[in-house]
Amino acid sequence: MQPRRPEGFDGLGYRGSSYGAGRGDDYQHGFPARSFSSSGDLSQHWVTTPPDIPGSRNLHWGEKTPVYGGDNNPPPAGVGEESSSGGTGEQLNRFAGFGIGLASLFTENVLAHPCIVLRRQCQINYHARNYHLSPFSIVRLMYSFTKTQGPRALWKGMGSTFIVQGITLGTEGIISEFTPLPRDLTHKWSPKHIGGHLLLKGLVYVIQTPFYSASLIETVQSEIIHDNPGILDCLKEGIGRIIGLGVPHSKRLLPLLAITFPTVLHGILHYIISSVVQKCVLFIIKRKKPTQSSIDGVNTIQNTLDDYFPELIANFAASLCADVILYPLETVMHRLHIQGTRTIIDNTDLGHEVLPINTQYEGMRDCINTINRQEGVLGFYKGFGAVVVQYTLHVAVLQITKLIYTCLSQKTT
Template sequence: MAGLEGYGDVYRGRPAKWETAGTSYPQRYHGREVIRPLDIPVIHPLAEDNPPIVDDDITISKYVGLGCGLVSLITGNLLIHPFVVLRRQCQVNPSASRYHLMPITLVPVMVRLHQTQGINTLWKGIGSVLLVRGMTMAVEDLISKITPWQKKITYNNSMKAFGQHILLKCISIGIITPFYSASLVETVQSEIASECPGILDVFRDGAIRLLDVCNKGRLIPIYALVPPTIVYGVSKYLFTLIVKGVTSRIMHVRYKHSQEAKGAYSKDLLSESIIQDIETQSILVSICVADVVFYPLETVIHRLHLQGTRTIIDNLDTGRSVTPLLTGYTSATDCYRTIISTEGPLGLYKGFGALILQFAVHFMVLRATKWLLTELGTMLMPKPKPIKVQKSSYYDEI
């Protein structure tokens, strides 16, 4: 057909005369300029020398979780101890007119205690508290080694294993009870009206309390304190486990829904860093909820332990004087009824403002730690190198 000469040479396959000439496309054909296709550069960013950003993010999240867990442990054992001291002093004082249900009423009292006795007065008894916690862990570990009872329990264990675990808790709490009483005395007694105890006096005082089985005055024998203390400790422990499990489950479901809202599951949906973060938050929530729910029972238990010990505590109505503890309870039921009748239902919640301050400080420390570690990790993480895009020579020719 006319006008179609050389059609195959232009559009069909690769022309042999062009390949032999070393030119991919002719510049002109039959006097007309030939438009060449664009040279699209093929870029492989994965082949560039870039750092693995995703792996670095996972590593940073892992270390942030480890740091938050460590800080939570330190905060729960050391930093919040002043609020534990204030809370217990309010709980065991039956003659106090100010209940300190809100944190704002405790601030001026803390200032006066610092002015009259120094800042150390809010850290009294911390050595004995740590020793008692260490003794509890040691006793549980020893019992788990000499018996088939498990020190830790999971949801996959049988009912028999769960019962043995609860029995281990009951025995360990019963053994530690006299030393807990001695530690409680060191925590609440006033430093200006009592001798400063030694770091190992908790063992001596606990042994004396254990061997002193005779009922002298208003002092309640240790064998009468063991049952209510075990009931309080085990009930609070079981409640903490339930709240922790429910909270952890809710957090997992919420995280899953947040990933579904983004259109796809994240790569680290169940990664170690996410699980660790959820574990830390669920533990904190379970401890807070358990402390609030069992606060009245804790008030009763502490008053029973201190009755007849001739302990003199700081008067938190003013923060400048001291007052002796004079009670005459016969049992935990009698203590509860007496508090309700003489101090009202809110008497069971004396010092609740200190508990609120304790939770607030713990939460703020964790948030600040997480933010600081995240920012440090972001600053130290190597930045990706920019990808250089090669321009087509066709645009230069135009």
């Protein structure tokens, strides 16, 4: 089959006989230049788009593209102004969105880390007489640790927490890619779809368990007797926990399967509660304040605030509710993870000195009964004041960010 290509064709830049005449009659393969000016030639050969196409859609042969700025074709009013204002508005929108997201990310992963450290140390300290249920008590404890060990003691283990988050996201993406388990829930969900999605989350938490345990040890281990951990120590100790090698542990160390169930249970319940609360909060916000269509004269930064902050408020409320409801289960889970790991933590009663962790729980049920019998119901809420401090800081950062962008929007109007 011969290709349907005109003789002397030179791509989309074909210019008729003048193009061939400019180069000579024998162009490349010896084909003479052809002029498709007659109707007969046009019906027999494949013809490309006319060369004069910029700015036009329905030009015919012999017509030229109208040039803006001429006497008969003045440029449309406001073309330059519209493109300029649109570009500036888009840049402000991106800047506002990036700043709001960065502030929320910084608060959740960096600013809140000292609260997470103290919260976990209080949870696993079964010796403690001071439960630190008040945020003021947590603030005094922060000051004591900073005074005796330096500010670095409050940010220990932060690198391992990022590694665990990376393992979680990577594992979820790989499993969803090679299995039919859905990674996200759509509006047209079904019980089978939800079951597959929760199964995916459960598998991710199963794989995450040994690395979470290694990260937890780095977070609560006292800086007084703890050497500086390497960046990949979390991965090395997690793999060693799986194959039974690595750092020596005591005989009270629970099997990996014994701590996998509470970890998976806590992770799935946290995801379900936070997802439900997030949807409810977004529904209430949108119902009270319907979305306004963007019109001329409305400030771009203010529109961005109206778009982003409902999501941030919903995420904040979802995380807060899930952490408060599941706090007792988290206390039990952390004690099971630490048992038998020969971990030495800071004394949360005095703010200095260290304490060894020598629990002897047989499992999740025994841990719950022992805490309830020896420490009472409030023993499940040790270190709860750190949660109050954490989310108070989160609210403060969000309000400061909103105030800054509100001032910027008023200046740009």
